[in-house]
Amino acid sequence: MTFALYLRSCLPSARRCMILQKKSNIRNTSSMPGGLWPASMVVLPNSLAPAFERFCQANSGPLPLLGQSKPEKWISPAQNAVSDTRISCPQFQKYEFGTCTGSLTSLAEHSEQLKDMVAFLLDCSFSLEGTMEKVGLPGRDPAGPGHIGAYKTTVPCVTHAGFSCPLVVTVRAVPEDKLGKLVQASCSLGGERGQPIHIGDPGLLGIKELSKPDYGDPVVCQPGDVPVFWPSQLTSIGAVSSCKAPLAFVSTPGCTVMTDLRDTKAPSSVLTPERIPEVHHISQDPLHYSIASASAVQKVRELETIIGIDPGNRGIGHLLCNDELLKASLSLSHAHSVLITTGFPTHFNHQPPEETDGPPGAIALAAFLQALEKEVSMVVDQRALDLHQKLIEDAIEQGVLKTQVPLLTYKGGSVEVAQEFLCKDGDPKSPRFDHLVAIERAGRAADGNYYNARKMNIKHLVDPIDDLFLAAKKIPGISSTGVGDGGNELGMGKVKEAVKKHIRNGDVIACDVAADFAVIAGVSNWGGYALACALYILNSCEVHRRYLRKAIGSSGAPQGQSWIQALPSVTKEEKMLSILVHHKVRSGVSGVVGMEVDGLPFHSTHAEMIQRLVDVTAVEV
Structure with missing residues (x-):
């Protein structure tokens, strides 16, 4: 189930309250008004912000950084804010010294600590489901339970100043005769972000079994299918765990926030021979x-x-x-x-x-x-x-x-x-x-x-x-x-x-x-x-x-x-x-x-x- 929060650029204090309260479940983010785009979030102490920014820049495939907030006052929810009691699934995971210690539907109880923390937004706008449908493959129902499986690999990200973790990937099972069309459509719609990073045996990435994902639901390959892998923003979870911060938060897998920030390197729908x-x-x-x-x-x-x-x-x-x-x-x-x-x-x-x-x-x-x-x-x-x-x-x-x-x-x-x-x-x-x-x-x-x-x-x-x-x-x-x-x-x-x-x-x-x-x-x-x-x-x-x-x-x-x-x-x-x-x-x-x-x-x-x-x-x- 995908949760989304409206989040404006640079997270000014007037809008940060939206992170601290529950919001309505938005199932179809592609139709969001106002040019808003889905992103995942990482919240870290201000002292670690420069290092994490450089870590994202060094690993832009799985961690496509859209922007970050400034360490200024975080405001508690507005007095007239109405909680949606239909929302029971947590939106954030809490980490203390590298260990996940709980899940939260809001960050309201941590408003004091948030005054000295920075929020990072990672782009989630590329839709594999939409791409698959474009080439005649069944997409995943975004309103369905759970979320698509993601897997930790043995591929190390580039380390920086205490941030060190393996690459996490998502995978789709694709009929062999559709591989070429899917890859071209992915690159056309998602640019570099749409390009797969591996096609073939999961074992070459150190993934032992597709039936046992580290996050979400398993992916099943039918006879004639080929596993195709893309980098996942869930790599950020391992990064947060590795830095051993006294307190940190990450978006729960399957949850997104909405932002008006967008990658300035938006792909062109027309690929040149150098990009096809x-x-x-x-x-x-x-x-x-x-x-x-x-x-x-x-x-x-x-x-x-x-x-x-x-x-x-x-x-x-x-x-x-x-x-x-x-x-x-x-x-x-x-x-x-x-x-x-x-x-x-x-x-x-x-x-x-x-x-x-x-x-x-x-x-x-x-x-x-x-x-x-x-x-x-x-x-x-x-x-x-x-x-x-x-x-x-x-x-x-x-x-x-x-x-x-x-x-x-x-x-x-x-x-x-x-x-x-x-x-x-x-x-x-x-x-x-x-x-x-x-x-x-x-x-x-x-x-x-x-x-x-x-x-x-x-x-x-x-x-x-x-x-x-x-x-x-x-x-x-x-x-x-x-x-x-x-x-x-x-x-x-x-x-x-x-x-x-x-x-x-x-x-x-x-x-x-x-x-x-x-x-x-x-x-x-x-x-x-x-x-x-x-x-x-x-x-x-x-x-x-x-x-x-x-x-x-x-x-x-x-x-x-x-x-x-x-x-x-x-x-x-x-x-x-x-x-x-x-x-x-x-x-x-x-x-x-x-x-x-x-x-x-x-x-x-x-x-x-x-x-x-x-x-x-x-x-x-």
Whole structure:
């Protein structure tokens, strides 16, 4: 049951009496006269007011501050005020030293203490029910008993001066086919406040059961429904509890006051491409969707088109699947710890047998992941460990890579050994990495062997790193991406039927191990460059950034200059190829030790590709 009180801006004393007395129950706040809007209230000692204001500013998603009163005299109810005896539900909760000690229908008995207290108003004007009805979903009856469930998460708000609490969220169960329409309608009607902060498995927010809300009534998901979460002003309850104030009051969950204050950043009903959100499915176990703006999505798709050309006429156009680069980069954007692997020893009669395709793309991706402050490691063949260590050291010295990338090896064994490698203490509930990436990495064929494009078996040179990708399939929370240009690379098992049908020797060489996302490029290095560029685009997108941080903390400006410096560039990739040449690494097609990759010259082919990718990327999104 929703209670509402009329409250004017800045709570002047002449109107503060309205907080101290019971008022009529107003069920339909959308029709309030005089331009009044619903808000929740927090009342704190004046000494804590500056800190709470800054706490709200640092966590504006769940705590959208409309305004606050000044510490001046609070007036008792007018003598002729008539109490509505029909109102029995409390409007405020009382807190003493962080503990809720009671519920009140008015604050009249605390009028003396209120003289040195400040009231804060938090915006509650965005209506999820109205939005759901707009897209053809049943809304909740605002006159019904109770209120919609809200849940404490394990997502910490930004702390400030004694205020520290987890984010609280509300949730709606939405049919999957309505997700896109609902999210766009929410952002159209509510601006940033209407954008969800999570779509998918509640467990990713630390919510164990939707049937057990911390406030209100439980939310029930029917088959085919997807949970969609928004930040809740009930986060303020935890904030008040955390500060241990001698006395404080908060609106009872489900109760609002009415104010003529309104957010000056009121949303426009017309969304620009930079604001139109698109929803994309990035994981099934656990269920997870991500959001980015339409303009950012379009740019990533442009990158995918650019790298999809086929300079070697191998027939890779038949392997292309739409939006694999987009979904892979969205998944990587959410990852905290990434494991990259590379290495295709196609030149088995030479030392080293590696080719120049793979390491540059892997290091370029690692460099940008580092710029995003993600943990990055690489796993390579034991016999090639010294080579890759030298490549990384030289890349740091030449300014291609900023800091060291830990190098690992994996010699194989049982499924348990792979799980032990991927998870802390071998516990599948605690993965050490949440995304695996293979860039031009030799992939295991159906017969258990590893083949180069000419059907030569190179198994004796390849460690079974494929086992890690197979084990990851059975560990919730680990996603994988394979980047390839011929179908015999690790991860290309996702498109193996097309490889068998359309790629020369495909029936023999096709990799049998699938990744969640298969990024196809004319040269695999290009796929690594494109992943780095796509991550730049997504993390420069305000819609995606807010979703990543779950509306917690300041939106801030993207770290444009440092991120641009971390992107691939013609100069950096020329240096990287020179490093490979210095260590006698050969071109994959020609076997030449020189400035070429897959038989294609750097300066007239690869340099042009890198510049095209950067030109698309560096435009504001």
